[in-house]
Amino acid sequence: MKARYQFRFYPTDLQQQLLAQLFGCVRVVWNDALAICKQSEKLPKNSELQKFVITQAKKTDERSWLSDVSVTPLQQSVADLGVAYKNFFDSLKGKRKGTAVATTGGTPATRCLKKVGTPRFKRKTSKQSARFTLNSFSIKGDEIYLAKIGNIKPIWSRQLPYGNARFSSTEAAKTRTCSPSAPSSVTVIKDCANRYFLSFVVEIEPIQSVSASGSEVRASAKNQSIGIDLGIKTFAVMSNGEKAISPDYSKKERKIRKLQRKLARQQKGSKRRERTRIRIAKQHNKIADARKDFLHKLSTKVVSVNQTIVLEDLNVSGMVRNGKLARAISLQGWREFRVFCEGKSEKLNRYFRVISRWEPTSQTCSCCGYRWGKIDLSVRSVLCLNCNTQHDRDENASQNIKMVGTGHRHDPKRTGSDHKTTLVASCCEPSRITAPSGR
Secondary structure (H helix, E strand, O other), X not given: OEEEEEEEEOOOHHHHHHHHHHHHXXXXXXXXXXXXXXXXXXXXXXXXXHHHHHHOHHHOOOOHHHHHOOHHXXXXXXXXXXHHHHHHHHHHHOOOOEEEEEEEOOEEEEEEEXXXXXXXXXXXXXXXXXXXXXXXXXXXXXXXXEOOOEEEOEOOOOOOEEOOEEOOHHHHHHXXXXXXXXXXXXXXXXXXXXXEEEEEEEEOOOOEEEOOOOOEEEOOOOEEEEEEEEOOOOOEEEOOOOEEOOOOOHHHHHHHHXXXXXXXXXXXXXXXXXXXXXXXXXXXXXXXXXXXXXXHHHHHHHHHHEEEEEEEOOOHHHHOOOOOOHHHHHHHOHHHHHHHHHHHHHHOOOEEEEEOOOOOOOOEOOOOOOEOOEOOOOOOEEEOOOOOOEEEHHHHHHHHHHHHHHOOOOOOOOOOOOOOOOOEOOOOOOOOEEEOOOO
16 A cells, blocks of 8 residues: 655755746646647647647747756656546546445445546646656655755654665665665645645555464454544544544634735735735644644544444535534544545554445434434434433444444344334423433
């Protein structure tokens, strides 16, 4: 499997100028190739596009400065455009629509693929990136050499994995030529807040333990399985009784709104407007960094101690249409948490499963299987009419998610046959709803 390792670096003034020139060339090549594709009746091949926008463009006076940068990022930009069009056409044909089956550790797991639109032109104020392949970068000790950029020293916050062992960056440089899992590419990234990163793609093997007989087995886990119910006020309620509260983003959100009102009053193209835009980008990065740190820690904790992780497939795109909850839902990062759990499960040889969104996990008693019907979101506690068990709404849902994901569900033909099931539970039934408090 492939993993991505990202490190921040601080370029010198000369390197900032060279990187700005590189990002501009990559952006121009992308936009020129995209303009040709939009004007053509048939989509040209990557080799033909490279010939038009790189080889022939260098011979003209308008694009002669393309020769001042490495040709590899320019070729990768054209290749990325081809991948973008392929994803777009696959989305039109239905190959990326709905649910696709992916294999995770020998067990089929479902993954929802989002519709893809047509490629768009790149802007100067957006996120900039340039990718170098094996023939245009090298690791020299603690520094990274980039073609026509020079040596860059990133902040090594962690070690790069090589083979079955983990070496430091100095030791990795000695084994890079003979190691089959050396970084295949490195991407230089400049975000909207003018921060610079190096992103490596490394081929790694799943972590396995060796038994006494010498055969490889799955890495041991403390618990057998766990079901997780995702929410807003409480980010995750787990079937073992634990709860995870998401960070508070309200202060940063208020700063962003204030700065955006200030940005709307400033003149376009002015230096003050650019400074305000960077301040807004930094606030967005603070929220994204806090959310990513929280999701990484939570997903690592969940995957490391459980053999089977079960989540519920949520219709996030439909849920954000609710104007009252759209901002709160977008800040949670439910999809990002699912991606983290899926990737770390594959790395640690865990089972990762996603149940259908149509499973009535909040409408069924986890003890006896009696189905009481739909309940308003303001109802947080329910008393089952069949077994007289009082449930917390989220804890009951997490237990049902776990049972459905592991295949241990109640038989609907044998549970609740002597009782009627209503579609919507009302607050006037004290025997069913015990705590109608707001969420």
